[in-house]
Amino acid sequence: MTQNEIKALxxxxxxxxxxxxxPSSLSDNEDMRSALDRDSMDFNNLIIAIHxxxxxxxxxxxxxxxxxxxxxxxxxxxxxxxxxx
Amino acid sequence: MRAxxxxxxxxxxxxxxxxxxxxxxDLGSALAWLESGNATKSxxxxxxxxxxxxxxxALALRxxxxxxxxxxxxxxxxxxxxxxxxVVSLRGGGLIAPAIRDADRKSLSEIMGALRDVVERARKxxxxxxxxxxxxxxxxxxxxxxxxxxxxxxxxPQVAIIGFGRIVTRPWVVDxxxxxxSVVAATLAGDHRVTDGHAGGLLLSxxxxxxxxxxxx
Numbered sequence: 544m545t546q547n548e549i550k551a552l553x554x555x556x557x558x559x560x561x562x563x564x565x566p567s568s569l570s571d572n573e574d575m576r577s578a579l580d581r582d583s584m585d586f587n588n589l590i591i592a593i594h595x596x597x598x599x600x601x602x603x604x605x606x607x608x609x610x611x612x613x614x615x616x617x618x619x620x621x622x623x624x625x626x627x628x
Numbered sequence: 629m630r631a632x633x634x635x636x637x638x639x640x641x642x643x644x645x646x647x648x649x650x651x652x653x654d655l656g657s658a659l660a661w662l663e664s665g666n667a668t669k670s671x672x673x674x675x676x677x678x679x680x681x682x683x684x685x686a687l688a689l690r691x692x693x694x695x696x697x698x699x700x701x702x703x704x705x706x707x708x709x710x711x712x713x714x715v716v717s718l719r720g721g722g723l724i725a726p727a728i729r730d731a732d733r734k735s736l737s738e739i740m741g742a743l744r745d746v747v748e749r750a751r752k753x754x755x756x757x758x759x760x761x762x763x764x765x766x767x768x769x770x771x772x773x774x775x776x777x778x779x780x781x782x783x784x785p786q787v788a789i790i791g792f793g794r795i796v797t798r799p800w801v802v803d804x805x806x807x808x809x810s811v812v813a814a815t816l817a818g819d820h821r822v823t824d825g826h827a828g829g830l831l832l833s834x835x836x837x838x839x840x841x842x843x844x845x
Contacts, residue, residue, distance in 0.1 A: 561751075563719050580719070582771040583676055584747050594671040603666045603674060 544597075549619045553612065556592040560585055571613035599623055629722035640784050644699075645820040648779050651832035653839055654800060655810045661842040678769050679740040681792050681812070683845045685767050686710045686731035688834035694823050695788040695816075695831055696764045704787065704822045707764030713783065714743065715768035716750040724750050725783065727763040736845055770794050777813040787819035788828075790835075 778791035800809035
């Protein structure tokens with residue numbers, strides 16, 4: 544996926560988890576959890592949704608790399624050595 | 629929504645003689661156990677700390693049944709089962725606390741599934757009224773962005789509420805040495821018409837002990 548496709552996917556998934564949130568208001572380096580008032584359950588749901596849509600199994604130890612939009616896009620754009628579950 | 633919360637809380641503060649107790653609980657082993665278990669699970673099967681806190685609370689309530697039930701017509705009626713109202717904060721403001729029924733008899737993954745389900749449906753507004761009225765006690769957990777402690781207000785006709793603050797890293801004494809540990813403050817509000825601090829203290833120490841052996845939850 545290109546960076547733009549990843550960004551569009553993230554916006555779509557955030558929109559499904561939290562319809563009233565406005566991901567387009569996010570700046571690249573902002574913590575998405577505080578900016579969109581999300582808690583750990585929402586973030587967990589985002590990780591699950593990414594797994595369902597892309598097959599990418601993000602280990603818990605990497606969660607902190609996805610807290611910002613910029614971090615999440617970079618992480619998902621990088622090739623994964625993970626086996627798809 | 630705000631008016632309903634205000635009415636219930638006003639009634640609670642007027643009628644219920646609250647007492648409050650707090651215990652700070654070492655979560656070092658619980659979080660390490662969670663992390664190693666989650667490492668081999670796919671995202672939908674991973675557990676959040678909230679599932680452990682809820683299960684430990686439910687199991688501990690078996691030993692202090694007078695904290696689990698309703699105060700009706702001037703007397704305490706023990707709960708038939710341990711049905712935990714789980715507080716979900718709504719986006720537009722306000723709170724709702726659907727019941728997770730028989731929480732002490734659910735596995736951790738069933739609890740996690742139930743938490744995800746009620747949080748999602750609470751925010752979509754699709755909870756059933758039976759889920760909102762059947763809790764025998766309430767548990768609130770502020771999650772990773774909340775405050776360190778919460779001394780909550782009992783939801784009548786219940787007789788107790790347990791509040792977990794944010795999990796924080798603090799200096800902790802282990803075998804006479806200071807270590808950095810993840811801890812959580814558990815605060816119980818109890819109803820003095822039914823119990824006193826003795827029962828409340830037992831509940832908190834049981835929750836603390838259960839969280840030291842997470843593999844048994």
